[in-house]
Amino acid sequence: MDGAAASGRPFRVPRLERVDAETVAREVRAAAIEARRQLSTAEVAMAASRAALRLSDPEDPAGADALEILAAELSWPEPLSRETLAGMARGWTREALISLVDRELGGPAALDGWTTSSSAALAGRRRRAAGPLLLLVVHAGNVPGVTVTAALRGLLVRSGVLCRAPGSEPGLLACFARALAEEHPLLGRCLATTWWPSMHEAPWDAWVKRSGKVVVYGGDTAVAGVRTRVPAYVDLVAYGPRLGIAAWLPDAPLEETATALARDVCAYEQQGCVSPRLVYAVGREGRELGEALSRALEREVARLPRPAADVATAVALRSARAEAEFAALAGKPVHLEASGETAAWTVVVGGDPLRSDPLPRFVRVHAVDDVAELERLLAPLEGRLQSVGYAGTVGLDALADLAARLGACRVAPVGTLAWPPPDWLHDGRPQLLPLLAWTEWE
Amino acid sequence: MRSDETPEAEARPADEGPFGALGAELRSLFRAWGDDPGSWPAERFDELALRAFELQWNTVPAYRAYCVARGVHPSTVGDWRDIPPVPTAAFREVDLAVAPPAEADLVFRTSGTSRGSGRRGRHRVVDPELYRAALEPAFERFVLGPGSRPLVLSLVPPFGRGRDSSLAWMCDDIAARFGAPGSGSVARGGEPEWAEARALVQRCVADDVPVCVLGTTLAVDAWVERLEARGEALRLPEGSVLMDTGGAKGRPGLRRGAIVERLGRALGLSPEDVVNEFGMTELLSQRYGRGEAGVGRSPPLLGPPWLRTRALDPVSLQPLPEGEAGVLCHLDLANAGSVVCVLTEDMGRMRGGALESIGRSPGAPPRGCSLATAELLDTLG
Numbered sequence: 007m008d009g010a011a012a013s014g015r016p017f018r019v020p021r022l023e024r025v026d027a028e029t030v031a032r033e034v035r036a037a038a039i040e041a042r043r044q045l046s047t048a049e050v051a052m053a054a055s056r057a058a059l060r061l062s063d064p065e066d067p068a069g070a071d072a073l074e075i076l077a078a079e080l081s082w083p084e085p086l087s088r089e090t091l092a093g094m095a096r097g098w099t100r101e102a103l104i105s106l107v108d109r110e111l112g113g114p115a116a117l118d119g120w121t122t123s124s125s126a127a128l129a130g131r132r133r134r135a136a137g138p139l140l141l142l143v144v145h146a147g148n149v150p151g152v153t154v155t156a157a158l159r160g161l162l163v164r165s166g167v168l169c170r171a172p173g174s175e176p177g178l179l180a181c182f183a184r185a186l187a188e189e190h191p192l193l194g195r196c197l198a199t200t201w202w203p204s205m206h207e208a209p210w211d212a213w214v215k216r217s218g219k220v221v222v223y224g225g226d227t228a229v230a231g232v233r234t235r236v237p238a239y240v241d242l243v244a245y246g247p248r249l250g251i252a253a254w255l256p257d258a259p260l261e262e263t264a265t266a267l268a269r270d271v272c273a274y275e276q277q278g279c280v281s282p283r284l285v286y287a288v289g290r291e292g293r294e295l296g297e298a299l300s301r302a303l304e305r306e307v308a309r310l311p312r313p314a315a316d317v318a319t320a321v322a323l324r325s326a327r328a329e330a331e332f333a334a335l336a337g338k339p340v341h342l343e344a345s346g347e348t349a350a351w352t353v354v355v356g357g358d359p360l361r362s363d364p365l366p367r368f369v370r371v372h373a374v375d376d377v378a379e380l381e382r383l384l385a386p387l388e389g390r391l392q393s394v395g396y397a398g399t400v401g402l403d404a405l406a407d408l409a410a411r412l413g414a415c416r417v418a419p420v421g422t423l424a425w426p427p428p429d430w431l432h433d434g435r436p437q438l439l440p441l442l443a444w445t446e447w448e
Numbered sequence: 449m450r451s452d453e454t455p456e457a458e459a460r461p462a463d464e465g466p467f468g469a470l471g472a473e474l475r476s477l478f479r480a481w482g483d484d485p486g487s488w489p490a491e492r493f494d495e496l497a498l499r500a501f502e503l504q505w506n507t508v509p510a511y512r513a514y515c516v517a518r519g520v521h522p523s524t525v526g527d528w529r530d531i532p533p534v535p536t537a538a539f540r541e542v543d544l545a546v547a548p549p550a551e552a553d554l555v556f557r558t559s560g561t562s563r564g565s566g567r568r569g570r571h572r573v574v575d576p577e578l579y580r581a582a583l584e585p586a587f588e589r590f591v592l593g594p595g596s597r598p599l600v601l602s603l604v605p606p607f608g609r610g611r612d613s614s615l616a617w618m619c620d621d622i623a624a625r626f627g628a629p630g631s632g633s634v635a636r637g638g639e640p641e642w643a644e645a646r647a648l649v650q651r652c653v654a655d656d657v658p659v660c661v662l663g664t665t666l667a668v669d670a671w672v673e674r675l676e677a678r679g680e681a682l683r684l685p686e687g688s689v690l691m692d693t694g695g696a697k698g699r700p701g702l703r704r705g706a707i708v709e710r711l712g713r714a715l716g717l718s719p720e721d722v723v724n725e726f727g728m729t730e731l732l733s734q735r736y737g738r739g740e741a742g743v744g745r746s747p748p749l750l751g752p753p754w755l756r757t758r759a760l761d762p763v764s765l766q767p768l769p770e771g772e773a774g775v776l777c778h779l780d781l782a783n784a785g786s787v788v789c790v791l792t793e794d795m796g797r798m799r800g801g802a803l804e805s806i807g808r809s810p811g812a813p814p815r816g817c818s819l820a821t822a823e824l825l826d827t828l829g
Contacts, residue, residue: 147816147817148816148817149816149817152817223817224817245817246817247817247818247819247820248817248818248819249818249819249821250818274816275816276816276818277816277817277818278816278817278818279816279817279818279819281818283818314763315763317762317763317775317795317809318809318810320762320763321762321775321793321795321809322793322809324535324537324762324791325535325536325537325793326537328534328535328537328538329535329537329538329540329541331514331517331538332510332514332535332537332538332540332541332542333541333542335509335510335513335514335541335542336510336541336542336543338541347764347765349763360821361821361822362818362819362820362821362822363820363822364818364820387821390819392817
C-alpha cells in the first residue's frame with residue numbers, strides 16, 4: 007500500500023489482508039508465550055535495550071539507518087536527528103528499563119512468576135502480573151522515537167506487540183524491529199510493525215479484536231477514531247495531545263532562562279507535549295523575555311538547524327506571523343520577533359494568552375501579574391497540560407500547586423522540559439501499570 | 449423576493465482627492481471593458497497598480513509600516529510584482545482602507561470562529577461603486593453572457609441584518625442588476641426555501657425564461673440531493689446557468705466532476721452551464737471557470753484584466769514558473785480602496801492566464817503530541 011511520510015516522500019508497505027493480519031497476530035502471540043517461558047524480564051530488558059540503543063549509535067548500521075530514515079521521512083537535518091535519538095535513548099538503557107519496572111512494580115518478580123505479599127491482609131495469596139499476550143499500539147504521530155519507547159514498554163510487560171506505525175514516519179520502528187530480531191530472534195518475533203491507511207479495515211479488524219489492550223498515541227481526532235474501533239471489553243490506553251507551558255518567575259535570571267527555554271523549544275521541533283509553547287512572565291515584562299528568547303533561539307538554531315518548512319507549515323507560519331505583526335501595527339499590545347523571512351523561529355509577545363499553534367519553534371509569551379492570575383487564565387486547559395516549566399523560586403510553590411490542581415503531569419525546571427526522566431508519569435500515570443492485568447491465587 | 453432590497457451603496461462624495469480620482473478612473477475603465485474588452489489599456493496596468501500602491505502607502509498607516517519594515521517605499525517600486533502583498537491574516541487584525549469610515553462604506557467579513565486562528569477578517573469597502581464596476585461586467589462576461597437577463601435565483605441569504613459576507617452582497621447586486629422581475633434570494637430566513645425555488649423554476653420553465661442560480665457549493669449540493677431524494681428532475685430553460693462558489697469545505701465525496709454530473713441530471717444543465725466562482729472577502733474581483741475539472745482542482749478560472757494572479761513558492765515567495773503549484777498572490781485593481789496586493793493561503797497554479805485552484809492550504813498539520821489550543825478554545829467558547 008502506498009503512503010507518504012511527513013516530508014511528502016512516498017513509501018510502500020505490503021497490503022495486509024485479514025488472513026495475513028491474523029497470521030501475524032497468531033505468530034506474535036505464540037512468540038510472546040514462548041518468550042515468557044524462556045526469558046526473564048531482566049533478559050528482555052537487556053536484549054531490547056541493546057537493540058534500541060543501536061538506533062542512537064551513528065556508528066552502528068542500525069543507527070546510520072535511523073538517521074537516514076529521519077532525513078527521508080521528516081527532512082530532519084542530522085544534528086536534530088542525532089540529538090533526538092540520543093535524548094530518547096536515555097530511556098532505552100537497560101538501567102532505565104529496569105528502574106522503570108522497579109519504580110512501578112517494585113521489581114520484575116511479579117512479571118516473572120508468582121509473588122507472595124508481605125502484607126498480613128494478603129496472607130496466603132499470591133500474585134503475578136502480565137501485559138496482554140497481544141498489545142496493539144497505534145501511532146498517529148508523535149516525537150520520533152516514541153514509537154520505540156512504546157514498543158519497549160510492551161515488551162517489558164511481556165506482551166507480543168503489534169504496531170501501526172505513524173504514516174508520517176513509519177521507518178524508525180521498523181528499524182528497531184529489525185535490530186531486535188538481530189539481537190534476539192525470539193524477542194524479534196514478539197514485535198510486528200506496519201502501517202496501513204485508516205480506511206483499510208482488514209488489519210484494524212484482525213488486530214484490534216485479538217489484542218487484550220490497545221494503546222493509541224495521537225491527536226483528539228485520531229484517538230476518537232481508534233476508540234470507535236475498540237470493543238467495550240478491550241482496554242484502551244490513550245495518549246492524546248497536551249500542552250507544555252512555562253513560567254518565568256520574578257527572581258529568575260533573564261538570559262539563562264531564555265537559553266534554557268530555547269533548548270526546550272528547539273528539541274525535536276517542539277513536537278512533544280512536554281515542549282513549552284506558552285511562556286508566562288509572572289510579575290515581569292513579557293517583551294523583555296520575548297527579546298531574550300529570540301536571541302537565544304537564534305543561537306540555538308545555529309547549533310540545531312531546523313528542517314525546511316513544508317508547504318502547509320510555511321503558509322500557516324506566515325499567516326500567524328502576519329496576524330501578530332498587523333496586530334502590533336494596529337496598536338494592539340502584541341510584539342513579534344521572528345527569524346526574518348525564514349521559518350527558523352518565532353516569538354509572539356501578547357495576544358490571546360491561551361493560544362498555541364502547531365507550528366515549529368513558535369513560542370507565545372504573555373505577562374501576568376502573579377500566579378493567581380495564571381490560575382484564572384489557565385482554567386480552560388484543566389486536564390490538558392503536560393509540563394509546567396519554571397525558572398526562579400518566588401511563587402514556585404503556588405505554581406506547583408496550581409499545576410497539580412489543573413492536572414498537569416509534571417513540574418520541571420526550564421531546560422529539562424523536553425527530556426523528562428525515563429520513568430516519568432506520561433499523561434499523569436505510570437507507564438507500565440496501565441498495560442498490566444493482575445492474577446491473584448487465593 | 450428581495451431584489452428591491454439590494455443594498456443601495458452610495459458613491460463616496462465625489463471623486464475628490466487622490467483616491468476619488470483613481471477610483472473614478474478605474475470605474476470608468478472597468479465599465480468600458482464590459483462594453484468592449486479591447487478597450488482595456490493593458491499597458492497601463494503597472495501605472496495604475498503603482499498609483500494605487502502609493503495611495504495606500506500614504507493612507508493606510510499599518511500597511512505603510514509593514515512596507516517600511518521591509519525597506520519598501522513607493523519610490524523603490526517600479527513594477528506591480530514588487531508591491532508588498534498583504535497576507536489575508538492582516539484583515540483579521542487591522543482596518544485596511546484608504547479613507548476613514550463613512551456611512552456608505554460596505555463592510556464584508558469572512559466566515560470564521562471567534563477564537564484561535566479562525567477569527568473573522570474584515571474588509572471595508574470605501575467605494576461600493578468601484579466594487580460594482582468590477583463585479584458586474586465580469587459577471588456578465590464570464591457567467592451570463594452579454595445581454596442575458598435571466599431570473600436570478602440566489603440560494604444565499606441576503607446581505608444585511610447580521611449577514612455580512614461579500615458573497616451575499618454580490619448575489620443581491622447581480623439579482624438587482626441583471627435579474628428579470630422576481631429575482632433575488634430564496635434564503636431570506638437563512639436557509640433556502642426549496643419549495644419557493646422549485647415554484648420559481650417551474651414558472652420559468654413555463655414561461656421559457658432562463659434561470660441563473662447562485663449559491664455556495666454546499667447549498668447547490670443540498671438542492672440536488674433534495675431533488676434526487678424526491679426523484680425529481682427539473683429542466684432549466686435554454687440559456688440557464690448555475691454559479692457555485694466556496695467548494696466542498698472538506699466534505700468528503702463532493703468532487704467537482706460529480707457535482708457537475710449531478711447538476712446535469714437534476715437541473716438539466718450541461719457542464720458548460722455550470723460556473724465555478726473563485727472569490728474572497730479580501731478581493732473585490734472574482735474569477736470564474738466553466739465545466740468539469742480534474743480531481744481536487746477547479747476548472748480553469750478566468751478573470752477580468754485588472755486582476756492578476758501569481759503562484760508563489762510558499763516558503764520563499766518567489767514567483768513559480770507557469771503550471772507549478774504555489775500559494776496564490778493577487779493584484780486586484782478593484783482593491784484600490786484598501787490594499788491591491790493580497791497574499792492568500794490558497795494553493796493553485798497558473799496556466800495561460802487561467803487559474804487552477806487547488807484549494808486552501810490545510811494549515812500546519814498537527815504533528816507530535818503537542819496540543820494546538822485553537823479548536824479546544826473554540827469548543828469552550
